[in-house]
Every structure is written in C-alpha cells, then in structure tokens.
Amino acid sequence: MGTDVQTGSPWPSRLAGGGRFLMSPQVDAILKQIEGLDEADRIILEQRLQNLAEAEWKREAESARVVARQRGIDQQTIDEAVDELRYGS
Numbered sequence: 426m427g428t429d430v431q432t433g434s435p436w437p438s439r440l441a442g443g444g445r446f447l448m449s450p451q452v453d454a455i456l457k458q459i460e461g462l463d464e465a466d467r468i469i470l471e472q473r474l475q476n477l478a479e480a481e482w483k484r485e486a487e488s489a490r491v492v493a494r495q496r497g498i499d500q501q502t503i504d505e506a507v508d509e510l511r512y513g514s
Contacts, residue, residue: 448456462470493503 459470
C-alpha cells in the first residue's frame, strides 16, 4: 500500500478529485492503531475483516434470494437478464 503524499499515512486523506475524507477522531485513532500493527497482526486483521465482509455478503445474498423467490424470479430469469445486459442478445 502506498502512502498519502500530504500526511505520510498509508491511509488516504483525500478522495479522488481532491475532496477530503471526513474522519471521526475514533476512526483516525483506529487507523493509527492499525498502522502500528506488525505484519502478522495485520494479516490476522485482514482475514477477520474479510470473514466479516463475506458473512455480510452471504446474509444479503440470502435476503435477495428470498425476495427473488417471492417475486417469482428464478436463476434462469436472472441469467437471461445478465446475458441481455452483457451481450444484448
């Protein structure tokens, strides 16, 4: 990961186009703690965050499947819609 040219932090302080991130003091403190982790602890943190994100994705996907079933949308309908968007077939 690169560093922010203005702050020297590995966390960007600006959005693309020059806008500023609005970080609360708590978020800033957490990011500073992360910066202080050794490589092994960063890997563990990354794995746990990835696991949390995957679990959230699975919950949202299941919720979307329930809604799709309620609306009578099946996998074939989804595949056809994706093909139409991708290939205009």
